[in-house]
Amino acid sequence: MSGRTTKENQQMYPDFLNGIRFVDLTWAGAGPFSTKLFSDFGADVIKVESRSRPDPVRIGGPFRNKVAGINRSGYFASRNTGKRSLAMNLKNPKSLATLFELIRKADVVSNNFGPGAMERLGLGYEAVKAIKPDIIYLAMPMYGETGPLANLTGVGMTISAVSGLMWQTGYQGEEPLGPGTHFPDHAANPYHAAFAVIAALRHRRTTGRGLKIDLSQVESTINCMGLPVTEYMATGVERERLGNRSAFHAPHNIFRCAGADSWCAVAVLSDAQWQSLCAVIGETGIATDSTLATAMGRLAQIDRVEAAVSAWTAGREASEVMMTLQAQGVSAGLVASSRYLMEEDAQLAQRHYWQSVDHPEIGESRFTSPPFTVDGERVGLKRPPLLGEHNDDVLQGILGYSPERVQALRAEGVLE
Amino acid sequence: MTAASPRPYSETRILDLTHELGPYCTRLFADLGAEVIRVERPGGNADRSRPPLMPDAARSDIAGIPFAFLNANKKSVTLDATTPSGRAVMHDLIASAQVVVWEPGAGTAISLADILAVPGARVVTSISHFGLTGPYAHFVGCDLVDQALGGIAYLSGEAGRPPLRLAGEQSIFVASLYAAAATALALWHSESHGVGHVIDVSAQEAIAHSLQNAPQAWDLEGHVSMRGGEGIRDATENAFRCKDGHVFLAAPLALTASWTGLLGWMKEEGFDGLQTLLEPEWADRPLRTTAAMKHRFRALFERFVAGRTKAELSAEALRRKLVMAPVSRIADLPADPQLVFRNYFQTLPKSASGRDIAIPGAPYRLSEPLWQLNRAAPGAGEHNAAVFGSSPAPMRRTGA
Numbered sequence: 001m002s003g004r005t006t007k008e009n010q011q012m013y014p015d016f017l018n019g020i021r022f023v024d025l026t027w028a029g030a031g032p033f034s035t036k037l038f039s040d041f042g043a044d045v046i047k048v049e050s051r052s053r054p055d056p057v058r059i060g061g062p063f064r065n066k067v068a069g070i071n072r073s074g075y076f077a078s079r080n081t082g083k084r085s086l087a088m089n090l091k092n093p094k095s096l097a098t099l100f101e102l103i104r105k106a107d108v109v110s111n112n113f114g115p116g117a118m119e120r121l122g123l124g125y126e127a128v129k130a131i132k133p134d135i136i137y138l139a140m141p142m143y144g145e146t147g148p149l150a151n152l153t154g155v156g157m158t159i160s161a162v163s164g165l166m167w168q169t170g171y172q173g174e175e176p177l178g179p180g181t182h183f184p185d186h187a188a189n190p191y192h193a194a195f196a197v198i199a200a201l202r203h204r205r206t207t208g209r210g211l212k213i214d215l216s217q218v219e220s221t222i223n224c225m226g227l228p229v230t231e232y233m234a235t236g237v238e239r240e241r242l243g244n245r246s247a248f249h250a251p252h253n254i255f256r257c258a259g260a261d262s263w264c265a266v267a268v269l270s271d272a273q274w275q276s277l278c279a280v281i282g283e284t285g286i287a288t289d290s291t292l293a294t295a296m297g298r299l300a301q302i303d304r305v306e307a308a309v310s311a312w313t314a315g316r317e318a319s320e321v322m323m324t325l326q327a328q329g330v331s332a333g334l335v336a337s338s339r340y341l342m343e344e345d346a347q348l349a350q351r352h353y354w355q356s357v358d359h360p361e362i363g364e365s366r367f368t369s370p371p372f373t374v375d376g377e378r379v380g381l382k383r384p385p386l387l388g389e390h391n392d393d394v395l396q397g398i399l400g401y402s403p404e405r406v407q408a409l410r411a412e413g414v415l416e
Numbered sequence: 417m418t419a420a421s422p423r424p425y426s427e428t429r430i431l432d433l434t435h436e437l438g439p440y441c442t443r444l445f446a447d448l449g450a451e452v453i454r455v456e457r458p459g460g461n462a463d464r465s466r467p468p469l470m471p472d473a474a475r476s477d478i479a480g481i482p483f484a485f486l487n488a489n490k491k492s493v494t495l496d497a498t499t500p501s502g503r504a505v506m507h508d509l510i511a512s513a514q515v516v517v518w519e520p521g522a523g524t525a526i527s528l529a530d531i532l533a534v535p536g537a538r539v540v541t542s543i544s545h546f547g548l549t550g551p552y553a554h555f556v557g558c559d560l561v562d563q564a565l566g567g568i569a570y571l572s573g574e575a576g577r578p579p580l581r582l583a584g585e586q587s588i589f590v591a592s593l594y595a596a597a598a599t600a601l602a603l604w605h606s607e608s609h610g611v612g613h614v615i616d617v618s619a620q621e622a623i624a625h626s627l628q629n630a631p632q633a634w635d636l637e638g639h640v641s642m643r644g645g646e647g648i649r650d651a652t653e654n655a656f657r658c659k660d661g662h663v664f665l666a667a668p669l670a671l672t673a674s675w676t677g678l679l680g681w682m683k684e685e686g687f688d689g690l691q692t693l694l695e696p697e698w699a700d701r702p703l704r705t706t707a708a709m710k711h712r713f714r715a716l717f718e719r720f721v722a723g724r725t726k727a728e729l730s731a732e733a734l735r736r737k738l739v740m741a742p743v744s745r746i747a748d749l750p751a752d753p754q755l756v757f758r759n760y761f762q763t764l765p766k767s768a769s770g771r772d773i774a775i776p777g778a779p780y781r782l783s784e785p786l787w788q789l790n791r792a793a794p795g796a797g798e799h800n801a802a803v804f805g806s807s808p809a810p811m812r813r814t815g816a
Contacts, residue, residue, distance in 0.1 A: 014601075014605070016601050016602070016604060016605035017601070017604070029628075037597055037601070041601050060629075061629075061637075062629060062632050062633040062636045062637045062639065063636060063637070064636045065636070065637070066636075066637050074629065074632030074633070074635065074636045075628075075629040075632055077632070078629070078631070078632055143754050144754065144758055144781070146757070146758065147753075147754045147757040147758050148753050148754060148757055149730065149734065149752075149753060149754035150754070151734060152730070152733060152734055152741060152754075153673075153674075153733075153737055153738075153739050154666075154739055154741060155666055155671075155739055157653065157664060157666060158664060158666070158739060158740075158741045160664075161655065161663075161664035161741045161742065161743045161744065162741050162742060162743075162744050162752065163744070163749075164583075164584075164744055164745065164746045164748075164749055165582065165583060165584060166655060166664060166743050167662070167743050167744060167745050167746070168583030168584060168746065169572065169580065169581075169582050169583045170580070171573070171574075171577070171578075171580065175655065175657070175662070176655050176662055176743050177572070177573065177574070177580065177655065178572075178655060178664070178743075179568070179571075179572050179582050180571035180572035180573070180580075180643045180644070180645065181568070181571055181572075181626075181627065181628040181630075182628060183568070183582060183586070183626065185628075186625075186626035186627070186628055187586070187589070187590045187593065187622075187625075187626040188589065188590075188593065188779075191593035191594060191596070191597050192593065192779040192780055193780065194597045195444055195593070195596050195597050195600060195780075196779075196780040196782065198597070198600040198601060198604060199424035199425075199448050199600070199782075199786070200424075200782070201604070202424040202425070202604070203422075203423075203424050203784070203786065206422050206424075207422065209784070211782050211783050211784060211786075212782070212783035213780050213781070213782055213783075214780070214781040214783075215779070215780040215781070216758070216780075216781070218754070218755075219755070219758070219760055219776070219777065219778070219779060219780075219781075220779040220780060222749065222755075222760075222776045223589075223776045223779040224584060224586060224589040224590075224593075225583075225584045225746070225776070226440075226485045226486070226584075226589075226775065226776050227481070227482050227485060227584055227585055227588075228583065228584055228746050229485075229746055229749060229775070229776055230481050230482070230484060230485040230773065230775050230776075231468050231481050232746045232747060232749075233750075233761075233773050233774045233775065234470055234471070234481050234484070234771070234773050235468070235471055235481075238745055238746045238747045241583065243580065243581075244560060244569075244578065244580060244581050246560075247467070247468070248467050248468075252560060253560075253578075254560070254564065254569065254578045254579055254580075254581075256578070263564075263578060263579055264564070265560045265561045265563075265564035265565075265569070265581075267558045267560045267561055269556070269558060273556075326552075326555050326556065329556055330556065331555075331556040331557060331558045331560075331561045332556075332561060333555070333557075333560075333561035333562070333564040333565035334564060334565065335564045335565075335569050335570050335579045336564065336565050336566070336567045336570060336624075337567065337570045337640050337641075338567060338570075338627060338630035338631050338633065338634040338640055338641055339634050339640045340567075341567050341624055341631070342631060342634055342635060345565070346550070346551050346552070347546055347547070347550045347551055347552035347553075347565075347620065348620070348621065348624065350549065350550040350551060351547055351549060351550045351618070351621070353621055353624070354631075362636070365632070365635050365636060366631070366635045367631070367632075368621075368624060368625045368631060369621075370594070370598070370625070371591075371594050371617065371618055371621030371622040371624070371625045372594060372595070372598050372615050372616055372617040372618065372621070372622075373547070373615070373616045374598070374602065374613060374614070374615055375613055375614055376614070376616070
């Protein structure tokens with residue numbers, strides 16, 4: 001079929017972006033997760049990195065058997081499938097000339113440094129545009145490139161904090177907690193960025209002009225808080241945090257089940273589902289209580305409603321709770337740990353969500369596929385690069401450098 | 417008008433047959449110039465009145481607050497897909513579209529098979545809670561259940577207490593974002609090669625794709641990542657109470673500038689808690705991730721910042737290069753000095769409701785004005801004449 005080479009039944013290796021090249025200076029979490037989409041779809045993503053100042057996720061692990069190593073991080077591997085690695089010392093003034101040559105043969109230059117960092121490297125938008133006028137330039141600093149707080153430093157959780165996500169996430173009536181992860185790095189920001197880059201490629205195709213993309217990770221994340229933000233703007237009232245409850249549906253919570261740290265989410269989304277739930281849990285008293293027939297009535301007696309559900313779930317396995325309620329059309333799902341998702345989840349297994357990729361230092365390990373299928377097939381992942389693995393390929397193959405010249409750059413400390 | 421300059425999706429017609437997980441996906445395209453047409457039943461689909469509602473909405477079809485945010489810039493047509501003529505119009509609309517974004521479940525006017533039966537090369541994207549195949553394909557999903565089965569709820573909340581979902585219905589946004597990126601890539605290929613593609617997005621998978629390094633920690637080290645961050649998160653990485661709310665701090669030893677900046681600040685202030693933080697146990701990274709150290713740091717730091725406001729602490733963070741920022745309430749966002757400076761919030765063009773509502777502005781800034789907010793969410797069937805009138809065949813068939 002067109003647009004792919006198929007390795008085996010369930011996987012395809014799309015070449016949708018064949019001919020598109022990235023000079024990718026992103027590092028850590030959000031940036032590389034964004035450019036990974038392009039390498040997974042056939043673009044040539046050249047990750048420009050450094051041995052003297054390596055990508056922090058190369059250092060951070062987790063590592064196979066907990067043995068650290070610059071090429072052994074699973075976290076790095078999961079963010080950089082299918083990319084090529086060019087290891088350069090960007091602080092060496094001679095690096096810039098080679099990088100400029102590469103940029104002249106590229107379509108996109110991407111980074112997620114703080115404001116001004118690219119300019120200090122000689123790689124600011126104006127400098128890059130001067131040598132490649134139709135370049136697509138992606139910058140994704142935390143708070144945007146301009147403004148009084150542009151230089152505030154942060155991590156993913158900082159973005160949760162200033163976007164309202166942290167304030168709104170917590171147990172009802174208690175303090176704000178926020179997501180347990182650097183959530184904006186793993187969803188909102190990489191994919192808003194990817195969507196913008198594809199739009200810029202289209203724009204260049206139509207007009208011949210490049211674009212600069214300034215993605216403030218805070219502004220991107222606030223879009224994903226669009227529902228509570230718009231509610232506040234429309235009503236002038238900020239809803240207090242509700243934990244796992246809903247302002248409109250009841251019961252709607254996460255309930256303790258039999259076994260250690262075992263839980264199931266149950267959400268009754270209609271009055272008919274409430275009757276189905278009552279039938280399942282055998283609580284005739286609440287089933288016939290007309291004051292509980294509507295969501296409003298159940299919300300008014302939320303403790304009583306949740307106690308009835310809890311009493312039923314407490315003695316049952318979470319999977320039994322889920323399967324029994326789903327069989328009656330009630331929304332329920334056990335709370336999955338990473339172990340459960342990778343070893344037991346029947347849905348993900350059936351859909352071949354986890355895929356193995358071999359790696360010279362990590363060995364076979366498992367990764368999330370892109371969370372969709374294309375024409376019924378999984379997008380296959382190509383292995384992530386070793387640090388500097390493609391120095392020769394890139395400089396000889398793209399720039400036509402002789403092996404001697406590459407060797408000289410290595411000797412000069414341009415290549416690492 | 418800006419219409420003269422082509423926008424990235426100026427030539428793209430997208431049929432929006434979504435109602436819960438998908439509307440943010442199609443809005444992303446509409447914001448860049450795509451003609452996104454909601455195809456609805458007569459009177460409009462049920463997602464229009466999803467609560468909360470506008471406090472004084474005059475018309476029920478545009479009363480929903482989620483609807484207003486998720487459907488700006490789109491058009492709406494209505495047809496009765498239970499009649500042969502309605503189905504014929506639907507068929508013609510699909511035939512005229514480069515992209516169809518579809519969501520199964522209540523409110524779906526047409527099956528995926530019927531969409532795929534319409535001739536022509538186009539991208540058809542399905543967005544569902546669990547995907548179209550597999551044993552859970554027919555499960556009833558919702559944001560809470562998707563966050564549970566996707567694995568993010570397990571990672572949030574406090575140790576020993578129930579798992580916690582993230583606020584703001586994040587599964588809608590995560591699923592829509594992956595759907596939008598995948599659809600855009602497939603369309604790029606479809607246009608250049610004349611082939612169609614079918615994308616099957618699962619919200620569960622999208623959530624499971626956002627678990628930081630939890631899958632690799634299990635796969636490579638046999639470690640199950642837990643909420644509360646016991647053994648992982650540094651004692652300094654948390655939200656702490658200050659004078660007028662909360663502030664987030666991260667000053668683990670790995671963020672050297674933040675930790676040393678914090679100690680230097682305490683020294684300048686003559687804070688008596690500094691001596692504690694200079695003790696050898698605070699140089700022990702694993703020890704710093706324990707519950708006991710978290711309690712000790714919280715007591716100490718909250719005493720340090722008790723008299724300071726979020727704004728004062730932001731200024732210190734900026735001055736001292738600390739990873740520290742206010743835990744903003746939603747109500748704080750309109751006055752955030754950075755967002756104000758960048759003119760972030762945008763007012764929705766007046767809809768039939770006549771209300772001025774500010775909504776989040778562009779999620780990314782482009783160096784040309786290609787992202788635009790031109791229209792409020794449409795009334796039910798507001799564009800029947802405009803859409804059907806532009807295409808002779810449907811006009812003939814509606815028989816209205």
